[in-house]
Amino acid sequence: MIRTWCLNDAHQSLVLASFGGGLPEVVYWGAALPAGEPLEILAEASVADVTGGMIDRNAPLSLCPEASNTFxxxxxxxxxxxxxxxxxxxxxxxxxxxxxxxxxxxxxxxxxxxxxxxxxxxxxxxxxxxxxxxxxxxxxxxxxxxxxxxxxxxxxxxxxxxxxxxxxxxxxxxxxxxxxxxxxxxxxxxxxxxxxxxxxxxxxxxxxxxxxxxxxxxxxxxxxxxxxxxxxxxxxxxxxxxxxxxxxxxxxxxxxxxxxxxxxxxxxxxxxxxxxxxxxxxxVTGARSPRPVHYNCWEAVYFDHKLDDLKAIVTRAADLGAERFVLDDGWFGRRDDDTTSLGDWIVDARKYPDGLSPLIDHVRSLGLEFGIWFEPEMVNEDSDLYRAHPDWVLGPADQIRGRQQLVLDMAREDVRDYLFDHIAAVLWDNAIGYIKWDHNRVLPVVEAAQTEGLYALLDRLREAFPDVEIESCSSGGGRIDFGILERTQRVWLSDSNDALERQRIQHDAALFLPSSVTGSHVGPRHCHTSGRTLDIALRAWTAAQRHMGFEMDPRELGDDEAATLRKVTDWWKNNRDWMMHADILRLDSPDPAVIAEQQLAEDRTRFTVFAAQTRTSDQILPRALRLTGLDLSATYRIALANRDDAPRLSRGAPLLKDGPLEASGQYLMSHGLTLPWRFPETVWVLEGRKL
Incomplete structure (x- = not known):
């Protein structure tokens, strides 16, 4: 006897068959089958032959291949x-x-x-x-x-x-x-x-x-x-x-x-x-709409929290277009470096003698949301929590430390209760709308119960504080998956704010992640993780390809840099409503020096193309860049959003340098766009509309 089942939609079909009551096997997976396809015949057609040197029946490659079937x-x-x-x-x-x-x-x-x-x-x-x-x-x-x-x-x-x-x-x-x-x-x-x-x-x-x-x-x-x-x-x-x-x-x-x-x-x-x-x-549920321009103070101050400096930074960030301010590591316990105080989630009275209210009030007076950093799953040995509960640590006492810290056993209900109570107290006492949730080391032992405990704590916090957004950070991109995103609204894709590295990371992460959850920040002029010095235009346009934010001391910007950042931030705000719901389509660039993507709106009437020249090309003239996902017979108008960035060495007259191009979807996908020449470490940004 053969039983069959089919999961089917307009794009694909998955056909399962059980032979003689055994576990189901996938007998077809691919393009959507027509209605009325005889599934039992597909099951019979899937049976493979046997020949010399084989057992008398092929062991089923079922949904759970069985040792009892000599798999x-x-x-x-x-x-x-x-x-x-x-x-x-x-x-x-x-x-x-x-x-x-x-x-x-x-x-x-x-x-x-x-x-x-x-x-x-x-x-x-x-x-x-x-x-x-x-x-x-x-x-x-x-x-x-x-x-x-x-x-x-x-x-x-x-x-x-x-x-x-x-x-x-x-x-x-x-x-x-x-x-x-x-x-x-x-x-x-x-x-x-x-x-x-x-x-x-x-x-x-x-x-x-x-x-x-x-x-x-x-x-x-x-x-x-x-x-x-x-x-x-x-x-x-x-x-x-x-x-x-x-x-x-x-x-x-x-x-x-x-x-x-x-x-x-x-x-x-x-x-x-x-x-x-x-x-x-x-x-993903509970995310802000529209997505706010994010500012994080980590690479501006690190652990050196001074109220006047932070207020000045917030004021400058707001002037540049920020809509959310996140106070990163260093606000709690006696946290002057990474050797102490994890687990002691109480505001440091040395740095904040009047609590967080003076800073939060200033942030909110400028119209910004206030966010805060936690690393709840970790503990330092130099902490009141560890001194009181060394038995709460996961793994053996002689384990190798990671980033000067140990891991709390999240499978324990008393650990989760402690963390909930302390995080909730900070949220109840302060007007906080956002948590950056960090996790800065690998675990000493591997237990599924650790992750299940984390999920339970996050679920409890989400229920108690449904209006608080949570970002998943784990030394950058160390915890990004659909399981954590059932409980969070944003991921910190990488600790690298190097725009060149970000271009590649964002490009490959787009195989799974949409823009709306992918945090991307304008880093310092001199990148703290790569040592490179990069132009503000590259840094800003790279951040504008995802959920945009800033993460540097904005007071370092000169007038021209500030003007560029305001311009790009305003552009992102004007486009975020559709871009945060757009499909990210990776383009097949014929030039390996160019990383290019096309963000296509849900209604397919508009798109933006980002083409980043990451290094000098092997050939002297830019190669035509073919677009994708367009209506073949429709006409599109395309213009360079940043055509003023063309350098003097671009001496010719490509059409896009002087004005918009109008062409069919067939032309744009078959031949592609001829872009002006540009220096390496720059980005062309093109805006397209269906006429």
Whole structure:
């Protein structure tokens, strides 16, 4: 007997089949199938042959490949009894339930008292799959590995794009060829991490930003994760995601985090837009609209908090266009450097003898919202909290310290109660609308309970203070994922305010993240993390590509620099209402020195193109830049928003230098735009409207 199910929308179809009551297998995933497609025939057509040197039936590559079926690759479940005996369940169909676009499939092994449940959703308006595995046991067992629903990728997608990176260089991408064996990434840092963003894209050599097929995955979990991209000896391929090895404790109830996935027939952008829209429309809640221009004081004052200086900085930032002021690290305990006071969330009376009210009153008198920095999950040994509760620390006493700090055990209810009470007291006593929530070290041990405890605390704070926005920061981009973004409204993409580095980081992060949640700041003239000195125009236009902010001492700006920053900030404010809901489309630049993207409005009637010249090009003339996502037969008017920035060495007369260009979508996507020559470390900004 064959049972079949289909998750389907206008863009893609996922067809599942259960043979003889066994676990469901994906027998089709790709472009949307026509109505009435006979699913049972597709299931029968998926059965592969056997030949010499093989067992008599191919082991199913199911949503949870089973060892009991002699599966030759990485299985979807690894579990033991309390006495250590290996469990090899044989699951059989129990029930199904549908509700709207949700499908739940339940399978049991009655002899072992195990129930395996798959929760499957395809959201039609964003065309994103959300897939989760749950395991229930009658007895206490130890689960070493539980994969989210396992998906195959076809033979013609013979490459994968994976993500790595480091502090100040997040979202690095690498293309690797599939080959026999398993590509395993096991992130045991206890956080999403700079080096292990939980994403993967299966594609092939013909896949670009704008063309070709892509199967994209993201594991929505803020703790350590494990991923497997495997090519079996028989040629089949599978992708698995789950929690990091060793992070699941013994128990009776287990669940993977949601795995988000989609198929695209229109290149990487097709998948990226679905992730961007789903995050913006379905996951992030409670975000300010319009998004306020952000100012953070960290790179202006660090720990040296002086009320008069801070007031002067706020006044200058407001004059430049800031609408929110965030007081960063250094306001609490006796926090003069990073060796002390984490955990003592009480206002430092030395720096603020009258509390935070004088500063907050000044900020609000200028029309700005006030925000504040916390790092709640951490503790310094030189703190009142640690002296009172050394037993609250996660991990062994002789562990290696990280950034002079230890980690609190967030699985403990008393720890969460303490943190809630102290954070809530600061919020209740002060007019605060925003929290920058930091997390500056990896964990000494990997436990899923640590992340679950964090989620519980954030959920409690969100319920008590629904109007307070929260930013996820972890030494910059160390905790960015859909799990944390269910509870926050913004991410700090990187501690690097170097605009050249930001161009690349933002470009690659756009494969998953929309502008509205991605913080990007105008840093100091002399960058604190790279040592480079960059022009204010590059820094400002780079920040204007995402949720714009400033993070420098604004008093350092000369008159010309201040005028440029005001101009760009005003431009961003005039465009933010549509840009914060726009699709970020990465352009296939024929010049590797140019990073280019096109932000296309929801109604597709307007767009902005940012083309950053990151270094000197190998050729002397700019290469035509082809656009994407336009109506072929429509006419568009395009103008350079910053054409006054053309240097003297641009001596010719390209049309865009002197006025707007009007051309068809066909021309703009087939031939592209001829841009004026420019120096490296500059950005052209083009505005387009459909006529």
């Amino acid at each position: 030759p690759g990485q299985t979807g479940l690894s579990a033991r009894t309390r006495d250590g005996s290996v469990l090899a369940p044989v699951f059989r169909f129990e029930s199904e339930a549908t509700s709207g676009h949700d499908l739940t499939l339940t399978f049991t092994d009655k002899d072992l008292g195990l129930t395996l449940i798959f929760d499957l959703t395809l959201t039609p308006d964003t065309s994103l799959l959300k897939l989760q595995t749950r395991l229930e046991s009658a007895d206490v067992i130890q689960v070493d590995w539980l994969a989210a629903p396992v998906l195959p990728v076809p033979a013609h997608t013979d490459e994968m794009i994976e993500f790595s990176g480091r502090w100040c260089a997040e979202f690095l991408t690498r293309r690797l060829a599939f080959a026999p064996g398993a590509r395993l990434r096991d992130n045991r840092t206890g956080r999403t991490d700079h080096a292990h963003f939980p994403g993967l894209i299966a594609c092939n050599g013909r896949t670009s930003n704008t063309q070709g097929e892509a199967f994209a995955f993201h594991y929505g979990w803020s703790g350590g994760h494990r991923s497997v991209a495997e090519e079996l000896a028989d040629g089949r391929r599978q992708v698995q995601f789950g929690h990091a090895s060793g992070s699941l404790a013994a128990g009776r109830h287990f669940a993977s985090a949601p795995l988000y996935a989609t198929w695209s027939g229109s290149g990487l952008n097709g998948a990226a837009v679905r992730f961007q829209r789903h995050l913006r429309e379905r996951i």
